[in-house]
Amino acid sequence: MAVGLPAYLVLAAILFVIGVAGVVTRRNILIIFMSVELMMNAVNLTFVAFSSFLRALDGQVFVFFILVVAAAEVVVGLAIIYAIFRHRETVDVTDMNLMKG
Amino acid sequence: MLGFLVLSLGKIVVVFGCLMLTVAYMTWVERKVISDFQVRLGPTRVGPFGLLQPIADGIKLFFKEDLIPSQVDRTIYLLAPALSLAPALIAFAVIPFGDTTTLFGLLPAPLGMHITDINVGVLYIFAISSLGVYGIVLAGWASNSKYALLGGLRASAQMISYELSMGLSIVGVVMMAGSLSLVDIVKAQGELGVWFIVPQALGFCIFFCCALAETNRAPFDLPEAETELVAGFHVEYSSMKFAMFFMAEYANMITAAALATTLFLGGWRGPVLPPVVWFLLKVFAVLYVFIWFRATLPRFRYDQLMAFGWKRLLPLALLNALVTAAVIVGVS
């Protein structure tokens, strides 16, 4: 293939870190959640890239599982966000500090 | 390489052109058929039998003043109609209209009468049609109007719900054909000697109900229920953008009909007449039923619609898949 593995990995790394930056810098919990999804997509990309270059499909099976689990996670996560919003009228994570020790 | 590009481009242009023409004339067909049902004449003035009516309509919409309400989210408001129409057109890429052709000897090698044949054709159509929701939901939201928002939410909830049953309803077909490629599915029906509608009658019924709901057609046209929501998600749209939503709906209808034809009615197969003609005949037959339903059935209530989708169709589709699988395992 014309494009090598490192290219995919670097792209995945960049996307992953953009996700990380989103999680760290944003205060809107929905954006943070989206950034997490972005990170997961980046990881999926590395999985598929490795799988393709190693000529073994197992990595893609993992991506399949990640897809399913991500869907489940989003459903529950958004339900939690909705529940929090109903109680506290906010999506700002700095306001969600009830677990303070 | 270049030849491949040229051929593909050529096929795309031909299919796109035919599709747009069909979309335009579907409006005429629908008006005529409905007027027949209601014992009136329908469009007669523009051209013979009103045949030029769609063109007149198009010109009217094209030249109408393009209103953009002041409180809308401009970017998304402008983007939404395109987002709605594009998936409807893209989905057509994998539908086979006929067997191979050499175009009356013009081509050096036989050419498949489909834009492309991919391994996951059926899934591709579902993936693309699942993107159709964006146009509607964003149009509803961007319009900044409560009728539009409710219409958009209704439409997307309805589409997501029925997409599930639709996907499950064709599992039987896929299992019988042993492939997700539409070309292979048509081929499998040829080898079996009988259309899949016969062994998969239940699957077809479920598929058809879901197709009605997916395309927001009566009796599932709640997102556009005039009596409650004025016109639904596109209430704030006018002129060409409104036309695009309209075109998207008809294009979706045609896609659904073509898919039904390919999956259940043997695709382009048929005796005597050329394959393309058979294909068009079957598609229009299905479309006629679409219109027939609209003329006949009253609208569902929203909770009934959801209950019907989740509590009737989904279990039935699961049952259908289960029985098919059991029979296939039993036979082999």
Next chain:
Amino acid sequence: MPDLIWLVPGFPLLGFLVLVFGGRRMPRRAAGAVACAAAGLALVYALGALAFLLRQPADARRVTVALAPWIRAGNLDVSWGFLLDPLSAVMILVVTGVGFLIHVYSVGYMGDDRDYPRFFAYLNLFMACMLMLVLADNYLVMFLGWEGVGLCSYLLIGFWYEKQSASDAGKKAFIVNRVGDAGFLLALFLIFHTFGSLDFDSVFGQAVTRLDPGGLVAVLIALGLFVGATGKSAQLPLYVWLPDAMEGPTPVSALIHAATMVTAGVYMVARSSALFDMAPGVLLLVAVVGALTAVFAATIACVQNDIKRVVAYSTISQLGYMFLGCGVGAYASAVFHLGTHAFFKALLFLGAGSVIHALGGEQDIRKMGQLRKKLPITRATFLLASLANAGIVPLAGFWSKDEILAAAFGGHHYLLWALGSAGALLTAFYMFRLYYTVFEGKDHVDRHAAHHVHESPPVMAYPLIALAVGACGVGIIFGFPPDHGLYHRFVAPAFGGAAVHEIGTGTTVGLALVATIIALAGIALARAWYRTGAHPAPSRVAERYRGLYTTLVNKYWVDEAYDAAVVEPIRRGSVRLWKAFDEAIVDGMVNRVGDWVQGWAAGLGRFQTGSVPTYVLSFLVGAVAVLGYFLLAR
């Protein structure tokens, strides 16, 4: 048929389950009916088992039924197994027969109690455990039944748990039994260690080869088993719980504390005869303890004024006779006495219960008298039971007791025979002291209670009559001629022809005559002193031997001695441990650890800001650091 033997304990167990889970939801009559039906069906199956055994040739009357494996660990292999042989057949007949009659009696006696279903549930559970005990084919299943009956005894003694004395008596019975059970358990460990098995078949089969006669192991095993037996069967020195157990309802006293459970010790010793025969010294100890208990309890019975306590001490005394029989090697006779005693002692208790019922709960014999007119059936059956207990020809007690005494005599244990005979004199005396005081003598019945005095209803009277027939009949039908009657021919093979000292017919008749004379003398003395209820002799004798009398009335101060010697030191030691060890060291340690953790937690809690961005940031620092480490380490 033998495959179905598990149904014998199975029916009462089923009854228990039904009553425990559904008893409160069913009508009262139904609860009683369920319990009686369970006991009755068990009786039917027990009779069936007997019929099955009788059809077999005499030397093949031994069936083992293994139902399912229970414990398999290392070389310990215990299964749910039942053993049906003449000995267990006799036992299940006694248990189901007497048990069924007492169930029926209870329907009337407990008729007004609000916890009616609970009572019958316990009673059925007791039946199931007792039957499992006697049917077990190994020591562990037997022990399970043994503990099960102990539990039921505790539950039933404390049945009226709102009453302080009843719940105390229940606890006392339970704790005293623990002492005996510890001995039993140690013996079981030693048996398993020695024989590698707990199955009767393999243990008894190897007893002769693996054990030295009179050797240390044999003595320890036999001693342990006997300690267990003294606890359960209320022998010296562990008898103290039984008199207090009379706090329970009277049918319970009749069933558990007279007819069945307390005889479990005797059964166990008889069942383990192969082991006891290997330890002659312990066997002698069994005989001595039995004889001493017989006299000891009889002396106390002579001065007690509570109708049930008199009968209770009489039970202890009679159990002593049974152990005496075991001790001199007359196991069959001991079990025979067990059977006859079950009938007449149950009858005595039920009769006493009938009197108490009639008098509205009065138990003091000094407030009775002249009841024979008002309670004719009770009086008649009670008289028969008294005669049987005193050992008058031809009633049940005579045959079995005489066999035991004859065996002691024949074994040249003349002192033991003499003690037994002295006990017989006392037995006759206290039984008729009781009878005359209650049914004749002077009428001391409370004026208010007198109006309500009535004969018991048929549901209580019929069991009395049935038991009376048994008390009269079983002795002569099964026990004549002595040592060679139907019973002996049936049971003797179970003991492998253990050496019973043969004595001549002349000697037998002579001993019987002596015993009869002794019994008649006791009765005569009681008649003279108590018939009219006005004879001055009793009080004069009490005055004369004031010290002895006080000792007897206070039951030799045994309870007080135990309190001072055992209970008080334990209590004081426990208090000291509680203050010095538990509070200071254990609690102190726990508190110190708690303080320590709390301190640390308070410190670490500062890091728990509750703010998600902070967490994520620290997470990121970690990720960068770890990745950096890997890069540098490469």
Next chain:
Amino acid sequence: MSGAASLMEVALFAVLALVAIVAALVVITHRHPVYSALCLVITMLSIAFLFLLLRSEFLWVMQITVYAGAVMVLFLFVIMLLDLRREERPWRFPENRLQVGVGTLLALALVAELIVMAVAVRLPGGAGGGISPEVVAAQGHTQLLGRLLYTEYVFPFEVTSVILLVAIVGAMVLAKKRVE
């Protein structure tokens, strides 16, 4: 493979990568959640087409269906449900400034480390797992993946279905209005 096809592939990769990165940057910087969500859809679609470039047809459609078609629609739903609007710029808040600064710095460090690692990756030689593009083309990507899923990974597969069930129930319980 012909040179033109190679060039085409490189060009496609470059375009898709660029689109993905730009859209991802918009996701984390745009002040309007709806735009963030839409840009995330674009990133996901780009990644989907990268999957296609890696000859993974099945995951291509799955990525579109699950992420673009379902997950992100759900996000949009929630955003609309909560009626979220344009928010203030994050660096307006003094207590947030440090967070943003340190976070960006650390993110840059992380990406540098990851890129160094990615470039250093060396694949083992030989045929690898033996599933070459030719094998995939001959037997079908979906068929191969399906076989693997239903044989070697059948247990995780079944466990995933349980996870989905739990998620359904959990979401219902969480989102349901408490009936007072």
